[in-house]
Every structure is written in structure tokens, then in C-alpha cells.
Amino acid sequence: MRLTTKGRFAVTAMIDLTRHQETGPVSLAGISERQDISIAYLEQLFSKLRRKNLVKSIRGPGGGYLLANDAADITVADIVFAVDEPLDVTRCGGNGNCAKGSIKCISHNLWASLNEKIIDYLESVPLSELSQTAPLKAKKKSGTDSTLLFAKPAK
Numbered sequence: 001m002r003l004t005t006k007g008r009f010a011v012t013a014m015i016d017l018t019r020h021q022e023t024g025p026v027s028l029a030g031i032s033e034r035q036d037i038s039i040a041y042l043e044q045l046f047s048k049l050r051r052k053n054l055v056k057s058i059r060g061p062g063g064g065y066l067l068a069n070d071a072a073d074i075t076v077a078d079i080v081f082a083v084d085e086p087l088d089v090t091r092c093g094g095n096g097n098c099a100k101g102s103i104k105c106i107s108h109n110l111w112a113s114l115n116e117k118i119i120d121y122l123e124s125v126p127l128s129e130l131s132q133t134a135p136l137k138a139k140k141k142s143g144t145d146s147t148l149l150f151a152k153p154a155k
Contacts, residue, residue, distance in 0.1 A: 075124070
């Protein structure tokens with residue numbers, strides 16, 4: 001299985017959005033600055049997330065994005081699949097034509113079962129849980145790198 005930058009960045013951006021939407025819509029510029037993801041890339045991701053009704057956009061001054069649903073109702077699988085991220089460890093893409101183009105390879109069932117377990121796990125992890133347990137980035141001090149702090153966000 002290969003989870004690309006698209007899926008990882010989408011999950012990261014959604015955690016950031018969840019943490020910062022309490023005071024109103026969250027700008028992509030803010031997410032970009034905090035998570036070091038380009039605004040252009042975030043625009044592509046949020047366009048897909050909006051089409052799948054995971055976020056809603058607010059236009060105008062002070063605009064940005066908000067979750068379209070409660071964070072407890074959004075799973076990591078929802079986010080990953082919304083940005084068209086394939087999760088498949090089989091060589092055949094789940095089609096069962098791994099060996100010689102028409103039959104299953106001898107390990108197909110193993111990899112297909114692993115796919116199911118990965119998807120089941122990602123479906124069991126709500127965004128609300130991640131937003132409470134993910135490490136927080138410390139602000140950069142001049143001349144030093146940021147460090148990670150493991151703490152729950154203030155409510």
C-alpha cells in the first residue's frame with residue numbers, strides 16, 4: 001500500500017482545520033503556514049474535500065473553510081478517499097488478474113485481506129480523535145527549528 005502526499009496532506013490539513021475553526025473559518029494561508037503545505041496544493045485538496053461535503057467554504061473577508069460535519073462523524077478513510085487516494089496493496093488493483101493477466105496470483109487473497117483491514121482501520125479513526133492527540137508544532141524561535149509538543153489543544 002502506498003499512501004501518497006495527497007492523502008497525508010489532506011489528513012494533516014483537516015486536523016489543522018478542526019483545531020482552528022472554533023474562532024471561525026480557517027484560511028488556507030493559515031493552514032499553509034502552520035503545516036508547511038503550499039496554498040496551491042491545499043486549494044486542490046480542499047476543492048475535492050468540498051465536493052465530497054467534508055468541508056464548506058465561506059467567501060469574502062474573514063472567509064475560509066469549516067468542517068461540513070462534526071469531526072466525530074468524519075473518518076480518516078472519508079478524507080483519504082475524498083482526495084481520490086487509492087488504498088490497494090494488490091498488484092492487480094483488486095481485479096484478480098495478477099498472474100498472466102487473467103488469474104489471481106497465489107498471494108492475492110492475502111493482499112486483498114490486508115486491504116480490507118487497512119480500510120477498516122482508517123474507517124475506525126475519527127477526525128475528532130486525531131485533532132485531540134496529534135502533536136502540536138511549537139512556534140519557531142529565531143535561529144532554532146520547531147519541535148513537536150505532545151499535548152491536547154486547549155478548549
